Structure formats: structure tokens, C-alpha cells
Amino acid sequence: MRLRWLILAVLFFARATMAFQFQSVAALSPIIIDRLAFTLADIGLLIGLYLGPGVIIATLGGAVATWLGDRRIVLLSLALMVAGGLLVAYSTSLPWAMTGRLISGAGGVVINVLMTKMVIDWFVRHNIATAMAIFISSWPLGIALSLLVLPTLAEFGGLELAWAGVTVSTVAAFVLFGLIYRSPEDASSGSGKVSLASLPWVPLSYVAGLWAFYNAAFGMVIGFGTLILIERGFSSTGASSAISLNILAGTIAIPLGGWLADRAGRPDAVILASLVAGVVLYPTLLYLPVAYVVVVLIIAGFVVGLGPGPIVSMPSLILPEHARALGTGVFYSIYYSVMTIAPPVAGAISDRLGNVNMAFIMASVLMAVAIVAFLRFRCTATLLVDGK
Numbered sequence: 001m002r003l004r005w006l007i008l009a010v011l012f013f014a015r016a017t018m019a020f021q022f023q024s025v026a027a028l029s030p031i032i033i034d035r036l037a038f039t040l041a042d043i044g045l046l047i048g049l050y051l052g053p054g055v056i057i058a059t060l061g062g063a064v065a066t067w068l069g070d071r072r073i074v075l076l077s078l079a080l081m082v083a084g085g086l087l088v089a090y091s092t093s094l095p096w097a098m099t100g101r102l103i104s105g106a107g108g109v110v111i112n113v114l115m116t117k118m119v120i121d122w123f124v125r126h127n128i129a130t131a132m133a134i135f136i137s138s139w140p141l142g143i144a145l146s147l148l149v150l151p152t153l154a155e156f157g158g159l160e161l162a163w164a165g166v167t168v169s170t171v172a173a174f175v176l177f178g179l180i181y182r183s184p185e186d187a188s189s190g191s192g193k194v195s196l197a198s199l200p201w202v203p204l205s206y207v208a209g210l211w212a213f214y215n216a217a218f219g220m221v222i223g224f225g226t227l228i229l230i231e232r233g234f235s236s237t238g239a240s241s242a243i244s245l246n247i248l249a250g251t252i253a254i255p256l257g258g259w260l261a262d263r264a265g266r267p268d269a270v271i272l273a274s275l276v277a278g279v280v281l282y283p284t285l286l287y288l289p290v291a292y293v294v295v296v297l298i299i300a301g302f303v304v305g306l307g308p309g310p311i312v313s314m315p316s317l318i319l320p321e322h323a324r325a326l327g328t329g330v331f332y333s334i335y336y337s338v339m340t341i342a343p344p345v346a347g348a349i350s351d352r353l354g355n356v357n358m359a360f361i362m363a364s365v366l367m368a369v370a371i372v373a374f375l376r377f378r379c380t381a382t383l384l385v386d387g388k
Helices: 002-027 029-036 040-051 054-068 070-089 094-123 128-136 138-180 201-231 236-264 267-284 290-304 308-312 321-353 358-387
Strands: none
Touching (some): 002 040, 002 070, 002 138, 029 040, 029 138, 040 094, 054 070, 054 094, 054 321, 070 094, 070 138, 094 128, 128 138, 138 236, 201 290, 201 308, 201 321, 201 358, 236 290, 236 308
């Protein structure tokens, strides 16, 4: 029992480290621009390169892990994060920095896939929604720590000290995982025979779409929310603070949602409450009196934030043990595909209509699509189970 939670702590730390590394370029962008004469477009490119290859790498990593074993591939992926991070730290030109981000991002994408699968392996029969919610909350924590810690390190010791902080964290994740992680006694040890054709594609696509549309909707709010609130009369600082409170409320709610799903034995109710809240509350923010907007943003962030734990635990219902690595890889490939497309589409629609408020309307629509995906998943998953 204690080992299970220790394993979760190690996986949590490693994924938080991935988020810490992902956000490092954005957190240090003013200093990078000043030191290396990079442009804002260069910074944007470096940020996007980290997760951009995930559409292909996620499935590939899952497939390789199926043959060679999860632990080996995760250790290799953590080593890629260290190597890529060092390459970025010592880069003096954009091409080398791009190469480093691609290498570290490939490692990060694969650990995201395989560590999700590892959480399923360890908790599939024991509080899985709670464990998955805790695991997922590592991402916003890592982002927040990067924004808080790295500029402070750079202020005291320059860019070199900040990059050293990123390196130390990734090395620590590699060492901790190597020393502590081991597979459950009843888990398969790799070399399994599974093909893409044998996966339960229909329910897997629905649940991946559910997770992607949910995140894309949330992305509309955090990506365009500040601009929308400024149009409603907020100051730039006030608008940014309000969106930050929305994110903070969601971060707090994530583990609570997992705990509620396991405690009450009603994960579907938690998911639907989360999605319906998004459908209703996001467009409501456009018409509320300004005095109530911040309160409703906090409420929306909290209620919508209850869903991630039970949502990401749903693939465990349809993926047999031998297919979890490959199936989780496909799950994340679909997720990365939607997340790559959704933000620019939202921006283009807002530009076309000349109305940034469309971002909140699109968030509501995406949450509604996520509800449809959830209902279809439940229907097809039930048919799959009944047909066995």
C-alpha cells in the first residue's frame, strides 16, 4: 500500500519536472531575448517544439514500450530530457536551441504517456480517479514553479543558474525513478504482441476526444480570457489576476474531483458536472455584471476542474493490460492533434468575426462536444464489455 503511493510521488515529481522544463523558455524569455537576440517568434517556436511532435511520438513511444518494457523507455526518455535541456542551456544559436527542445520534448511526451499508463497499472483497482487526479495536478504545479523559481534564479545568478536549476530537476527525476520505480508484481513486462488494429479504436477515440475537447475549452479561457476581460473593462493586471484565480481554483479542484469520484463511486456524475458547468458558465461570463465576473470565474474554474482525474482514468476501462502502453500512446496522439489545431482555429474565428468574445463561446461549444464524446464513449465501452 505504501509503495503504491511512493511510486505515485515519484511519477508526480517526474511529470512536474517535465512541466517545469516545458515552461522554462517562456519563464526566461525576456533574458533569452536579451542575451541571445532571439525574437518573440523564435521564443514561440521554441515553446511549440516541445509538445509539437507529440502527435507522432506519443504512439511511437507506446509501441516501443510494448516491446521493450515501460521502465527502460521511461529511463531513456528522462535521459533525453536531461540531454535536450543541456543542449538548450549551452546553445548560442536558434538551430541548436530548437534541436535541444525537440530532444527534450520527445522525452517529455513519452514519459507523459508511459507514466499515465504506470498510474493505471498501480491503481487500476485502487482509487484510480484519485491517483490520476493527483498525477495530473503535477502539470500546473510544474508550470507555476517554473514561473516562480526560474526568474528568481536568473536574477541572482544569471541565465546559467536558471538553466542549472532545470538540469538539476531533470537529473533528480531520472535518479529517483531509476532507484524507486518498479512495475506491479502482476504487470506484464513488455515484449507483448499488440497491434494498432487490435485496439478498441471507437471507444478509445471517444475518450481521447473527450479529454482533448475538455482541455481545448479550458485553453480558450486561459489563452484568450485576459483579452476578453480587458474588453469588459478590467485593467490588464486585473484581467490577468482574474484568469490566474480561475486556474488556481481548477488546480485545487483536480485532486478533490478524483477523491469524490472514488469516494462516492460516481465518476460519471463528477465528469458531467464538470462539463455542464463549462457549457453554462463560460458564455455567462460575457453577460454578467462586471462585479460578479471574478466570483463566477473562480466557481467555473473549481467545478470544471473536478473532471480531469475520472476522465483520464477512463481508458483503463477499455484497455487490456498488454495494450495499455500502445493504447495510452494513441490516446495522447489524438489529444495532441486536437490541442495543436484548436487554439489557432479559435484565434482565426475570432479574427474573422472581429470579436474575441467568440473564444468563450467556443469554450462552451467544445465542452458540449466533450459531453457528446463522453456519452458515446459510455455507449461503445458498454457494448465492448458486453461483447467479450
